Amino acid sequence: MKPAKFDYHAPASVEEALALLRRYDGEARLLAGGQSLVPMMNFRLVAPAALIDLNRVAGLDYVVADGATVRIGAMTRQRAIEFSPLIAARLPLLRDAVRRIGHLPTRSRGTIGGSLAHADPAAEIPMVLRALDGQVVARGPAGERRIAAADLFVSPLTTALASDEILTEIRLPAMPDNAAHAIEEFARRQGDFALAAIAVTVAPAAGGRHTVRLATGGVGPVPQRLVGAEAILEQQGFGADTIEAAAARAAELVEPLGDPHASADFRRHLTAVLTRRAVTAASRALA
């Protein structure tokens, strides 16, 4: 047997799952798509006393438009997002990000909520949540609360979710129809986690100006909005020199991690290169 022994529960409702979390008092893990948790269990890097499988919980799998917000159930499969006409129309940045996660067979199981709760620093969905300034809904013993993207990610693999809470929904502001976006990432092999990634959206605003949102993935311990680089582009537009200045600013703003795959300096360099490429692509797509 690869994984260590655990108690298995497959609750039918969020309430039942919350009761189980309380009963195991921090010793249980929630199982969503399992594409990150099960490998860690197979290696016995993680050996929870109990697994609470959310795959049979009703009502956590949906994509709905709610005014200017798109609400996505936490157990919605990445594959469902990839092929959702609503996501393609309202959140094309998310669709393009999801296509870069692993491979089609892993996206069949992997969920949007699982990816966010796992909080791998190099994962695409956390980067998109940060770029679009979305929020997540968590349910716990005291009821429901919303957590903004800026507050959700604490450190690698650690979120602001309490051990007795369940992430139930993701809320993202729909992108304007005339917005452009781009994702640029650098990975050594197809489907691998990126050593660095940049997501950008550009939306026309009043007075011929644009609203720009830039976020990193895989560079620092958590996805980061690059507000200082956004400001340069919002004030000065998308000339080659301005994009270069924004890319240089982006590289100054990040606090890269160094590991055996890439040094901190290399990740800083990649941040500038990928920012330049992403902003150039998005600004061209506007025209």
Place this chain on the structure above:
Amino acid sequence: MSSPVEVRMIVNGTPRAGRCEPRKLLIDFLREELGLTGTHAGCEHGVCGACTILVDGVAARSCLMFAVQADGATLTTVEGLADGDELHPLQQAFHRHHALQCGFCTPGMLIAALDFLATNPEPSEAEIRDALSAVLCRCTGYQNIVKAVADAAEKMRAAGGAS
């Protein structure tokens, strides 16, 4: 809880059942409890794709699911591709193009390709290469696998869609 539980599923059109601990991976259940050794266990952490099967019609890594999670599910493994003695068009194309050497990755390649062609019946070569990156082959260099999937796609379209 952690003691053995009964698991029932439809595998390749046949109802099957077995008992296992909840920690038993689906790949090990298929091979050890059901004797379906066509599906191969490679890396056992979701990277290599050799263990890819269809779970309720879509490709998934059977090393990243517990058997108990597949209770009530409908599975297709490589053993379920052929129609009697008639190989599936993908299997015929792999044979025709010599799209394997050691064959270890082939069950995963076939299932991943079947799922991919269901989502994209008329793929470009670049799209085929992207899809096949889901399964690692260390022998062939992929050239003949790409040719086989392109050929199978054409034959399956001519025959009236994915089957």
